[in-house]
Amino acid sequence: MTGYAVATSEGxxxxxxxxxxxxxxxxxxLQFRINDxxxxxxxxxxxxVMAAITRGKIEVRLxxxxxxxxxxTQALNAPLLAELxxxxxxIGKHFVAAPVMSVAELLRWPGVIEEAQLGQxxxxxxxxxxxxxxxxxxxxxxxxxxxxxxSMLVARIDAMDLIVKRITPLIPQVVAQFEQKxxxxxxxxxxxxxxxxxxxLSRQEAMERIRQEVILYGIRxxxxxxxxxxxxxxxxxxxxxxxxxxxxxxxxFMMQELNREANTLGAKAAVKELADASMELKLLIEQMRExxxxxx
Numbered sequence: 001m002t003g004y005a006v007a008t009s010e011g012x013x014x015x016x017x018x019x020x021x022x023x024x025x026x027x028x029x030l031q032f033r034i035n036d037x038x039x040x041x042x043x044x045x046x047x048x049v050m051a052a053i054t055r056g057k058i059e060v061r062l063x064x065x066x067x068x069x070x071x072x073t074q075a076l077n078a079p080l081l082a083e084l085x086x087x088x089x090x091i092g093k094h095f096v097a098a099p100v101m102s103v104a105e106l107l108r109w110p111g112v113i114e115e116a117q118l119g120q121x122x123x124x125x126x127x128x129x130x131x132x133x134x135x136x137x138x139x140x141x142x143x144x145x146x147x148x149x150x151s152m153l154v155a156r157i158d159a160m161d162l163i164v165k166r167i168t169p170l171i172p173q174v175v176a177q178f179e180q181k182x183x184x185x186x187x188x189x190x191x192x193x194x195x196x197x198x199x200x201l202s203r204q205e206a207m208e209r210i211r212q213e214v215i216l217y218g219i220r221x222x223x224x225x226x227x228x229x230x231x232x233x234x235x236x237x238x239x240x241x242x243x244x245x246x247x248x249x250x251x252x253f254m255m256q257e258l259n260r261e262a263n264t265l266g267a268k269a270a271v272k273e274l275a276d277a278s279m280e281l282k283l284l285i286e287q288m289r290e291x292x293x294x295x296x
Contacts, residue, residue: 002145003056005138009130016126018134020049022056022142025295029125033061037110041127048131052139055248055295062127077112084109149291150241154253156284157238160258163284164230167277171224174270223268230261230281251292258285 002023009016030049032042045060083105091098106112184237237254240247266278 003138003142005134005141007130007134007137009126011126016130017061017065018045018065018127018130019061020058020134020138022053022058022138024293025055025057028054029057031057031059033059035063038062038064038123038127041124044124044128045131048135050058050126052135053142054246056142075113079107080111081106084112146295147237149295153241153288153291154238156288157234157241160230160234160281160284163277163280164234167274168227169275170271171227174274178270179247183294195227223265226261226265226268230258230265233257248292248295251295252289253291259289 002021004021006017006019008018028050030046032045034042034045041062045062049058049060084101084244088101092100233254237258240250240254259282262278262281266275269275269278284296
């Protein structure tokens with residue numbers, strides 16, 4: 001399911017921004033775009049996102065725009081400078097000709113100049129609070145889209161209900177037609193038996209043909225169970241959507257069940273009306289399946 005949210009927070013040192021966006025995916029796929037100096041905060045953000053979202057390809061961006069540094073706000077990181085000096089001495093023992101780092105190179109070294117840096121704990125708290133706001137806004141955006149998708153799915157369920165109600169009254173007519181055909185085939189078979197010179201054996205053969213025809217007839221046209229299960233599955237699908245919550249995987253299962261019954265109905269279709277109904281049902285189910293895979 002798609003969604004988008006952005007949240008910002010102004011602080012003494014600069015502006016924190018968290019942007020969350022997603023595209024459709026059956027599973028949860030998290031990607032983070034975070035500057036290296038903020039990378040330590042990724043686990044906290046990951047936990048916040050996973051607590052609220054279970055589906056979608058999610059991209060999270062965390063950025064920190066520092067304010068312009070004023071006079072007296074910069075300081076050298078003495079421990080880091082001491083460590084660099086020690087390392088440079090050690091390198092000089094092994095590589096005598098190695099040039100010494102210039103002042104400009106030292107000043108460009110990450111972390112040598114501390115400029116209006118927030119404490120790590122303070123920064124973590126700010127990112128945590130901002131992350132909660134961003135995730136809440138993101139969930140709201142997905143819920144709005146989810147409501148729109150739910151309306152579409154309910155419309156498809158209504159259409160499938162109408163198809164089931166339309167073809168259910170046809171079943172007695174179909175049964176009557178096949179009963180007539182079965183009777184005609186029985187009469188033909190018995191007529192052949194009477195014309196045979198060995199009437200006892202021919203009558204047995206005729207009865208076997210009759211039994212086969214009746215069995216075939218029963219297998220091919222009995223779709224009442226399929227229609228009943230279709231109606232039950234549609235009712236349950238509607239109930240799942242109405243109940244809300246995390247419905248994606250449950251609806252995935254219902255789509256499988258609906259498709260199974262529609263396929264069986266098509267396989268048993270004895271008249272064109274039933275075959276057409278099966279195709280209509282499968283088309284609607286496929287439209288629902290494409291959207292259900294996006295729902296959380």
